[in-house]
Amino acid sequence: MRRRALVAAALLGLAPAASRAADRCPAGARAPAGDWPSAAAEVRSARAAAVAALDAYAFTLDGDDAARRGIRTDGLVVVHRGVVTYERYGRGFGPSTPHLAWSVAKTVTQALTGAAVARGALSLDDSICAHRAGVEAARCAITVRSLLASASGLEWTEGYEGLALQTSSVLAMLYGEGRRDMAGFALAHALRAPPGTRWNYSSGDAVLLAATADAAMRRAGAGPDWPFEVLFAPLGMTSATFERDAAGTIVGSSWFYATPRDLARLGWLLLQDGCWQGRPLLPAGWVREATQVNAAYRTPGGARRARDGAYGWDLWLNRPVREVGLATPWPGAPEDAYAARGHWGQNVVVIPSQELVIVRTADDRDTSFDLGRLVALAIAAGRLP
Amino acid sequence: MTRRRRWRWAGVALAVLLGLVVLALAALAIVPGVTGRYRNSTPALAAAYRAKETCSCVFVQGRDEGYCRAWTVASPDIARAELDRAARIVRARALGLWTARARYVDARRGCVLE
Numbered sequence: 001m002r003r004r005a006l007v008a009a010a011l012l013g014l015a016p017a018a019s020r021a022a023d024r025c026p027a028g029a030r031a032p033a034g035d036w037p038s039a040a041a042e043v044r045s046a047r048a049a050a051v052a053a054l055d056a057y058a059f060t061l062d063g064d065d066a067a068r069r070g071i072r073t074d075g076l077v078v079v080h081r082g083v084v085t086y087e088r089y090g091r092g093f094g095p096s097t098p099h100l101a102w103s104v105a106k107t108v109t110q111a112l113t114g115a116a117v118a119r120g121a122l123s124l125d126d127s128i129c130a131h132r133a134g135v136e137a138a139r140c141a142i143t144v145r146s147l148l149a150s151a152s153g154l155e156w157t158e159g160y161e162g163l164a165l166q167t168s169s170v171l172a173m174l175y176g177e178g179r180r181d182m183a184g185f186a187l188a189h190a191l192r193a194p195p196g197t198r199w200n201y202s203s204g205d206a207v208l209l210a211a212t213a214d215a216a217m218r219r220a221g222a223g224p225d226w227p228f229e230v231l232f233a234p235l236g237m238t239s240a241t242f243e244r245d246a247a248g249t250i251v252g253s254s255w256f257y258a259t260p261r262d263l264a265r266l267g268w269l270l271l272q273d274g275c276w277q278g279r280p281l282l283p284a285g286w287v288r289e290a291t292q293v294n295a296a297y298r299t300p301g302g303a304r305r306a307r308d309g310a311y312g313w314d315l316w317l318n319r320p321v322r323e324v325g326l327a328t329p330w331p332g333a334p335e336d337a338y339a340a341r342g343h344w345g346q347n348v349v350v351i352p353s354q355e356l357v358i359v360r361t362a363d364d365r366d367t368s369f370d371l372g373r374l375v376a377l378a379i380a381a382g383r384l385p
Numbered sequence: 386m387t388r389r390r391r392w393r394w395a396g397v398a399l400a401v402l403l404g405l406v407v408l409a410l411a412a413l414a415i416v417p418g419v420t421g422r423y424r425n426s427t428p429a430l431a432a433a434y435r436a437k438e439t440c441s442c443v444f445v446q447g448r449d450e451g452y453c454r455a456w457t458v459a460s461p462d463i464a465r466a467e468l469d470r471a472a473r474i475v476r477a478r479a480l481g482l483w484t485a486r487a488r489y490v491d492a493r494r495g496c497v498l499e
Contacts, residue, residue, distance in 0.1 A: 066455065098446050157422075161460075165430055167422050175433035176425030179498050228493060241445050243495040257445050257495060363456070 024284055025275030030082025031268060032236065033277070036261055038084040039384060050381040051086065057377050058360070059090050068365035072345070074099060075260040075361040078382030079268060080354075084261070085382040091363065098239045098257040099361035102342030106206040108231075108242070108266060109252035110148060110290060110314035113213045114274065114282035115230040117144075122216035124148075128208065131215040132183075138191055146196040147209040148313035151296035153193040154186065156202040158303070160343060170203045174254060181247040183211035199296040199311060201303065203253030206314065210252025224248070234276055235269060237262040260359040266340065267348045267357035270315075290315055291338050298323045307371070309339065316341050318372075332372035334379075345369050354379055428463055428479035433498055435464040436477035440487035440496035444473055 044051050054076075062070025074093040078086035093099065101108070116122055122131060122144060129140035142152045157169045165171055169189070172178050178185025186204030217226045227250070232240040239262045243255035269275075270290075274282025290313035297311045298321060309316030309329040318337040320328045330337065333351070340348040345362030349371070358378045362369070435457050442453035450468060457466070464479035473489035475496075487496045 092448065092452055097448070100441065100446070165427050166425065169423075171430055172423035172425055175430045175437065175498070177423055179433060225493060241493060241495040243441070243445075244497060246497055246499060255441070255495065257441065 024273060025278050025280050027278035029272055029275060029278065031272065031275075031277045032082065032265075034236065036079065036084045036264065037082070038087065040084055040087045043085040043382065043385060046385040047381055047383075050377070054086065054374075054377040054381040055088065057374065059088060061090075062368075065091070068363070069368075070364075070366065071369050072363045072365070073360060074363055075359070076378075077260040077264050077359045078378050079264045079357040079359075080382055080384050082268070083384060084264075085384060086378065087261075089260075093361070095261060096239070096259060098241060098259050099263075099346070100342075101256045101258060101263065101340075101361075102254055102344060102346050103203070103206075104263065104266075104340040104342040104346050104348055105242070105252060105254050105256035106203075106314040107340030107348070108256050109206050109210045109213070109250070111266065111269065111282060112227050112231055112252075113144065113148065113209055114286045114290075116213045116217050116226075117286070118280065118283045119217075119220070119230065121220040121222075122213065126212075126216075128187075128212050131212050131219065135187065139187060139195075142195040142208070144209070144212060146296070147205050147212065148290070149196065149199065149294040149296050150202050150205045150311060150314070151196050151199050151294065152202065152205045152208065153191050153195045153198055153200075154202070154204060155189040155192045156186075156200055156204050158201050158203060170253070173204060173207065174251070179245060181249070182207045182245045182251060183249045184247070193301075197296055198299060199294065199302045201308075201311070206253035207249060207251060209314075210250040214250055231281060234279070234281055235262075235265040237265050260361050263340075263348050263359045263361070264357050267350045267359065270338075271350045271352055271355070271357060289313065291317060293317060293319055293321055297321065300324050308341070312338065315339065330372035330375060332370075333375035337375060339371070347371060347374075349375055349378075351375070351379070354383070356382060358382070426483070427461065428483035429485070431459060431461065431464040432477040432479040432483045432485040434459055435466045435479075436475045436485040436487040437496060437498040439466040439468065439477070440473075440475040440489055443468060443470075443475070444489040445492075445495040 058073040058076050074091050075089045124145040126144050127140045128142045129135045146152055157167055159168050173182050173185050186208050239259040241257040243251050270287050273287050292312055293310045307329055310319045310321045316339050318330045318333050318335055334353055336353045337351045345364035347360045349358040438457045439453050442448050464477050466475050466477040468475055475487045477485050486499045489496050
């Protein structure tokens with residue numbers, strides 16, 4: 001017991017690769033110690049026309065609320081060079097109201113996995129069987145890397161609306177027969193392709209990733225609240241809630257809640273190459289690899305939608321991918337833009353070339369929202385004068 | 386009534402009966418999802434969705450019941466939620482028979498669907 005506690009202290013307390021951290025994570029880089037500093041009022045008067053255009057696009061309701069039509073923004077926060085430059089809420093939300101992030105949770109799970117890798121609890125090429133007992137042999141070819149790429153090869157039908165309820169794997173996992181043990185449910189699906197070869201956007205893969213990282217950290221001696229210790233607390237995400245299923249598995253695909261200001265911290269962590277206040281929270285090279293189009297995505301197959309984006313590691317990228325006939329997904333946004341994206345209009349957009357992070361929480365029940373247009377308007381409105 | 390006419394009526398009755406059987410089967414397919422890939426039925430999903438999302442909306446997000454009721458309306462709208470603020474439990478029921486329960490744990494873990 002005592003030895004276990006010591007291991008836990010070492011895991012949670014030691015900054016990984018401390019000697020090289022200084023070059024990668026400059027101490028002077030901007031990351032807030034407490035709340036984000038805000039210059040929103042100054043920017044609003046300095047860039048009045050651009051701010052008005054952003055207001056009009058994001059916050060003009062189309063019809064009455066019950067009709068659920070059009071662009072229904074709940075919160076919009078822009079951070080430029082570590083300072084909040086635009087902030088507005090709608091529909092009863094405010095700066096301290098957590099919002100359901102839906103699949104933005106997948107990117108949180110990706111970052112948690114990175115934090116676990118940085119602590120040596122697991123490796124990218126680990127089989128899930130290194131961290132989970134009782135898995136059928138063929139499925140042991142599923143690795144941490146293939147889960148990050150959403151390429152486990154397991155059968156899965158993502159989708160909420162617009163298909164028969166009984167064919168949606170994600171509804172069955174969250175609310176149906178899979179809800180009590182979501183990782184077991186995901187893993188019980190047929191293996192349709194060799195792991196790592198076929199991209200298929202899957203909440204099952206994200207839950208399996210969360211379960212694998214959790215098992216690895218727990219085996220290394222961490223307590224069940226390790227996500228808070230290794231990531232949310234260092235980032236100052238005090239509003240974070242990550243829900244679990246009845247078996248105790250983190251619902252790493254869907255049920256993460258935080259305020260837009262706290263979601264901006266996730267974006268800012270990625271923009272800063274996994275560093276926070278001079279300290280590396282993610283391994284060296286992690287963000288670079290996470291923001292490349294993954295190899296499985298380049299192989300045709302899987303259900304792709306043109307406007308979603310290309311896929312890295314649980315991140316959507318604004319890159320055209322000729323091999324699969326994907327044009328630039330968000331016209332109007334810079335090509336280096338990437339985003340954590342969730343159902344009904346949740347977005348955490350990172351634009352390294354602009355040193356800009358945009359967070360939008362929403363309740364879009366139709367597809368009229370145009371991410372490229374929002375990004376273009378937010379860049380015009382959200383730069384420090 | 387001629388013999389031929391009697392046969393015609395028997396045919397109509399048979400057709401009506403067959404139609405009813407087809408309709409009943411179709412209703413069964415919609416309700417318990419016997420034709421789908423997963424065993425879960427539409428009312429079971431509806432109750433679970435309403436219980437879990439109402440629980441998180443009220444206890445994690447801190448929104449009021451009116452907002453949460455509107456936000457959790459799903460299609461088909463067949464489930465109703467009942468909130469126990471003191472126990473931090475939400476019970477939902479769909480079409481009278483299908484039930485689900487979600488329980489708030491704490492600020493870090495939010496709600497759990499039981």
